[in-house]
Amino acid sequence: MSTLAASPAREEAGTGRPRGPRRVRLQQLLAAGTLVLIFLAFSIASPTIFPTWGNIVTILYSTVVIGLLALGATFVITTAGIDLSVGTGMALCAVMSGMFIVNWGIPVPLGIVLAILFGGLIGLINGVSVAILDLPPFIATLAMMMVASGLALVISGAAPIYFEAPSYMGFSTGTIIPSIPNAVLVLALAAVIAAVLMSRTLLGRYATAIGSNQEAAELAGVAVKKWLMIVYIVGGLFTGLAGVMISARLGSAQPATGMGYELDAIAAVVIGGTSLSGGRGTIVGTMIGALIISVLTNGLQILSIPQEWQDVLLGAVILVAVFIDRLRRRAERTA
């Protein structure tokens, strides 16, 4: 094969070696750059308030729910799928958590586990629709979105369920580490787990393979149906955890919330650099994406920009952020 060795294309591949991994790392570094940029901008605009530790905690805290949903969504999107049911699914899981713990008096830790598992159940149903019934993910999860929002109301009797046990709220508001709410730790932990799943396990690899070329994956013997199911279940588990965290933060399960969260979550994933056409998922990117969104929201409110303008700016900045990301990637491709 000495010819291959000699050909320029070979050199291309030669540089290819470190390129794959290094490229990703570099990109995330730069994506983080966008985040830092935005952060600095706000720090200059509001030096006394925005960059304070208190506010940073606020930002992190407000990232938790979207962050968790986005983590789950990253796996689904990596398979070239999409999950619109995370928002109302989260509400449903919150309600179930309330049913378990408040109405049925199940001990808090067990109740939390059950609520998370219930999220997995939602994911399972999505998985069946997509993998077995072969429905388009968009429509399958859209339907689930409606069903979940309905069920949340039915089960809760359309009324918030209030948690009594302080330990439950503590799960979000407590501070094992001084001045850092547990919710933030939970998100961090979840992110680490997600990162391992994505880059160090078969789940991540097969999800990528399926998203990159499903037929080829199938030909290569990957049990596509099975792994698709697992991916949606994993997504659902994160949804469940998000449901627990939001109800723990609010001290109550709000059956009617959730609608709209799915778009924010997907936005976070895409801003982070995961491709909606699949085959390319980065957990670090997703976290950065989620942070970009919450830093923007927080910063604009800190600067007390009139609310109608906040939407406009948020939209504009997201466009720019993604555009820069694009430029960078194109630059890399031709570099």
Add this chain to the structure above:
Amino acid sequence: MSTLAASPAREEAGTGRPRGPRRVRLQQLLAAGTLVLIFLAFSIASPTIFPTWGNIVTILYSTVVIGLLALGATFVITTAGIDLSVGTGMALCAVMSGMFIVNWGIPVPLGIVLAILFGGLIGLINGVSVAILDLPPFIATLAMMMVASGLALVISGAAPIYFEAPSYMGFSTGTIIPSIPNAVLVLALAAVIAAVLMSRTLLGRYATAIGSNQEAAELAGVAVKKWLMIVYIVGGLFTGLAGVMISARLGSAQPATGMGYELDAIAAVVIGGTSLSGGRGTIVGTMIGALIISVLTNGLQILSIPQEWQDVLLGAVILVAVFIDRLRRRAERTA
């Protein structure tokens, strides 16, 4: 066709030629079947009320706005894109229509045209983001969704704009043809135009080509950027028209509406059988999809099913509808 004759496929070749077109027609027939089925079910459940002419008009009337948005979305989705900005974009166009006609006193017909063109402008911006800046349609239009909802509030001063001219309301509520509101005629006309655009013009062909393999289309000499822009502009024009129709119905431009309409519109398109992965768009299907949704909503309300159950059922039925559609298509493939 000598080889066609000589080929082993000979047996089929005869029947083959007309098969394609006929197949499509057949499929739409069957999709319509699902609609008819649902309609019959409700007619049996509520024989005295549901199938009355009055209620049918109600259904058609309530289909207008979603229908128009779905028509526009069909083109975008055919290119494997997506447009999340149609909902709030519609609200913005309604507000602009109010500005033009009420605040600036532009004559109604011209004002309507301008409002529709404004929708085209929104589409143009989406088109630039997607075709020129090469941003993922999902994120580009998501950003536009935020910007539009913000601008609608800013421009209207967060207050509804009330139309005076009866002729404007008449554009929706009037009845050129006795007992059929003009809005329904507008939708019908729009659908016909869309159908022609999709199946008889370069626009439809190129949109399909781009959707099924953009690179191939490009190398085959299709001006991909140009046509992508046109597609998004067309989508925007339908959005504009929807904005006019909804404000004409309500007699006022409501700056705060629109959020959520985009998902219904996309759902209609997908239920109709257009593939979100592009390369396959059917206008008839989209209209059927839109009707399926509004028939379901109306029927469930007629039966005064509790709201929370309506969502559940709506979701479930959509799943089933799409699933049947899938089965049918698979059947065709292997038949």
Add this chain to the structure above:
Amino acid sequence: GRSREDVTHIALVSKGFQHQFWQAVRRGARAEADENGVVLTFEGPPAETDVEAQITMLQNAVTRNPDALGLAALDSRAAALALDEAHSKGIPVVAFDSGVDSDIPLATVATDNAAAAKEAAKHMCELIDGTGQVGIVAHDQVSLSGTDRRDGFLAGLEEYGSGVEALEVQYGEGDQAKSADIARSMVTAHPDLKGLFGTNEGSAIGVLKGVEESGRTDLAVIGFDSGRAQVEAIRSGEMAGAVTQDPMQMGRLTVRTAIEALAGKKVEKMIDTGFLWYDADNIDSDDVQRAVYL
């Protein structure tokens, strides 16, 4: 941001932003603020179900260290943490629209949604002389304003109209088009329907449109809140009447109370901004004119 020393900053975190009711509150608050040379910020979540969004807004507002804070809590429990922080920072808090069950707020500038809706029910029963079917198009199924108005109205029907049958309540998210479709369906589904009630401006206008489109003219339509369309409909008789609260007054009083509290004045714990029924007869009276927003 701005130089904080000289000017007084008051932050209002409301239950909503886009709906006209909240815009009216905002206008009233702004007017009062301008008169007193106070800098006002007004924020509210997109929907009255977005509790978390409101908590984040509240949190951010507290972080900004305003001189005083006004809150219309979507959920008192959820707001507790942020309120504690405000309290510990010595920021006086005024609750508005509905109470916050916490002793932190110095005062509550509110109105009784249930009572208002009950008033509406009373007139409904009179209009349909105590018998027949009545439909309710509510704007929200969970939030306080939604449930209070719904339940208040239902209770009112019980009390004043022995023979009145309330249909299954339907919810239109305060979206006029959706509410109109619902109203149409109700009218179609129940030929001998006597009256319809919309629980906020969007729902009311929707009901109005739905009835109008259905061609029925004999229905008693009652609305809630005001806004130009409702006022005109009441003038023209399409709508029998509506209960309105006094959102602008609510905004004014919230800001005024906050300013007084800052000035160290003693403030009343409970300030009721009240509500009033208006119809073709009293619509031009001064207090109605003051209450309704257009």
Add this chain to the structure above:
Amino acid sequence: MTDPQRASDPEGELLLEVRGAVKTFPGVRALSGMRLDLHAGEVLALVGENGAGKSTLMKVLTGVHRPDAGEFRYLGRPLRVSGPLDAARQGLAIIHQELNLIPALTVAQNIFLRREHPAAGLFTRPRDLEARTRDLLDRLGMDLDPSARAEDLTVAQQQMVEIAKALSFDARVLVMDEPTAALNETEAAALHALIRDFVTPRTGVVFISHRMEELRGLADRVQVIRDGEYVDDFPMAGATLDEVVTKMVGRPVDTSGRAHAPRDAPPEGEDRPVLLAVEHLRSEPLVHDVSFELREGEILGFAGLMGAGRTETARALIGSLPRQRGEVRLRGRPVAFRSPAQAARAGIGYLPEDRKRLGLMLESSVLANMELSALGSRFQRAGLVRRADARQAAEEQASALRIRTPHLEQPIKNLSGGNQQKAVIGRWLMRESDVLIFDEPTRGIDVGAKEEIHSLLEELAAQGRSLIVISSELPEVLRLAHRVVVMAEGRVTGVLEAADADPESVMRLAAVEEAPAHPRTTDPDPAPERGRTDAPATTEGHR
């Protein structure tokens, strides 16, 4: 034979035995009563026209498709496979015609997909995987980087990965479906070497190819199939090309075209007006400095090794790749196309080399694929598509190219590789254009069809159209070209008049720093055998 110590051994153990295999697809009978024997120690060449059923047969064997009927025996026992992976694990490995790597995964991840030996059944072990891949690649003498992503590899390298994957199973039977279609002579030769190493007294190879020249050097036995049926099989040794082709097509075919290259009468080039002039074209990373002239009615051949940059040159020319430098003049007027659409409007069409990725709209019908390029120019009035005309023209084109499909509404993905290629060529023939750039125009096309396409290209040239033919098959270039542009490493290393163009001269120019690789390409009787012996010859150079 190039490899005397390995005599063909039809008496070797019977590895594969197929009888009466039947497979039908909607509208198509791909296999009807097919038979096949493969003995240990032999390389069996499977030849047939496009759509004859070669790939289908192999897909049925390796569990991609379920056969409708037929008896399949492997190592004497009835063959039972649940799918490709299972087949491979049983020692029955296939390399598909269409590359089936997963773009987003690395070489290592692709090769050992589903064989990761995960820790605790879940955790991947990247280092271990790399190591295993290195061992494999070293054993095969492949210089590939285990952690390069498949999407960053050239077609040829992707092919190598597929092969490495197939060989990584300890396979008894190796099936290769047109593995050399995307390779040029040198790479093909290297592949042949691999195959020879693979074949032992206990293993056998089924080798599908449309490049008759290479078969003589490689195969022990040829089996010809036609229209899904077994035609004949015989030792390669005695067989002449014409026999094989005649059996394939079922009628005598004149293959003389390739017999006497280069074409004797190069049209008196000089006085023909220059249609297209390219000067110092530069398009990083693969094209550095390319200049050439295309005359009216001329066929300009482009030869070069893989990655020489011919494809990129063409794509920079039509504006689908950015160009940093250089001037292009069409009829003396400078042009700078920013998109293929502009080039097409100016009368320049480009047929991409990578059919599946860049040529086809797989989900769409044959018609939609064929009419695409001409829609805007020929088949519309005021934006309205004249569907009847388009269909009419497409049907004429389809029969002219002898495209094998039940009807034009058939999804093109259901056509055989070769017929897909014909459809894409047809796309450009349906549109009026003066300059046509064909990148690997006969990649995966059967001899008969290749012959047709060659004469078709000559016809076009005769009609005064100017053609650029990029081909990695030297004989093709030599046969068609009036002049041959040779490229290496993104530069033009020479332009040869047809008369002076022969494999040696071209190879010398193409393989710049690779001189030692081709000392023995001077072979006994150039004229008739040049094309065929070229591949093995270069290989000799390697070993």
